[in-house]
Amino acid sequence: SQQGEEDPQALSIQEGENATMNCSYKTSINNLQWYRQNSGRGLVHLILIRSNEREKHSGRLRVTLDTSKKSSSLLITASRAADTASYFCATDRGSTLGRLYFGRGTQLTVWP
Amino acid sequence: DADVTQTPRNRITKTGKRIMLECSQTKGHDRMYWYRQDPGLGLQLIYYSFDVKDINKGEISDGYSVSRQAQAKFSLSLESAIPNQTALYFCATSDHQGRATEAFFGQGTRLTVV
Numbered sequence: 001s002q003q004g005e006e007d008p009q010a011l012s013i014q015e016g017e018n019a020t021m022n023c024s025y026k027t028s029i030n031n032l033q034w035y036r037q038n039s040g041r042g043l044v045h046l047i048l049i050r051s052n053e054r055e056k057h058s059g060r061l062r063v064t065l066d067t068s069k070k071s072s073s074l075l076i077t078a079s080r081a082a083d084t085a086s087y088f089c090a091t092d093r094g095s096t097l098g099r100l101y102f103g104r105g106t107q108l109t110v111w112p
Numbered sequence: 113d114a115d116v117t118q119t120p121r122n123r124i125t126k127t128g129k130r131i132m133l134e135c136s137q138t139k140g141h142d143r144m145y146w147y148r149q150d151p152g153l154g155l156q157l158i159y160y161s162f163d164v165k166d167i168n169k170g171e172i173s174d175g176y177s178v179s180r181q182a183q184a185k186f187s188l189s190l191e192s193a194i195p196n197q198t199a200l201y202f203c204a205t206s207d208h209q210g211r212a213t214e215a216f217f218g219q220g221t222r223l224t225v226v
């Protein structure tokens with residue numbers, strides 16, 4: 001069963017706007033990771049946030065983690081058409097470090 | 113050259129046939145994984161291996177088997193392929209040594225069982 005659930009399932013915005021995707025999960029975690037997948041291609045790691053961290057930045061990406069609510073959000077600022085992809089959150093649980101549980105993903109479309 | 117290489121990239125096979133998907137990596141990672149992705153769904157873990165002598169079942173291992181021939185090679189077999197095994201298959205690697213790190217994915221194998 002999937003551990004993470006992303007919301008929304010699909011998001012459509014204009015270039016220059018910000019995109020926010022959310023992820024909820026059910027059990028305690030070691031860390032939470034966000035991945036990007038271009039259509040039919042392999043997943044690419046974007047950012048990892050540990051359970052004792054609340055916010056992390058990488059370029060135009062900002063990730064927050066609220067362990068009390070078991071949720072995370074990924075913010076992409078100043079979106080570009082090239083950001084069009086599916087975005088997945090993956091949780092790394094306490095029992096087996098490294099085994100990831102993926103959500104169903106958010107399909108982001110950025111229009112020029 | 114890709115760090116995680118999957119072969120073949122595409123394969124069409126008939127129901128009942130045995131098929132093997134191969135994965136090799138040049139990252140020197142100890143951990144390797146096989147995932148399956150169905151349209152509109154996330155990735156589901158089939159098998160994983162934390163070193164050459166370690167094989168573990170994932171969420172959906174029925175109908176699949178794996179072999180870790182070397183640290184760099186991890187193959188997935190479908191002993192008798194069935195149509196509902198039609199999916200996109202990904203191999204991934206990660207390196208831990210006591211800390212959490214990202215996973216690196218291959219480009220995927222698109223398998224169609226007819």
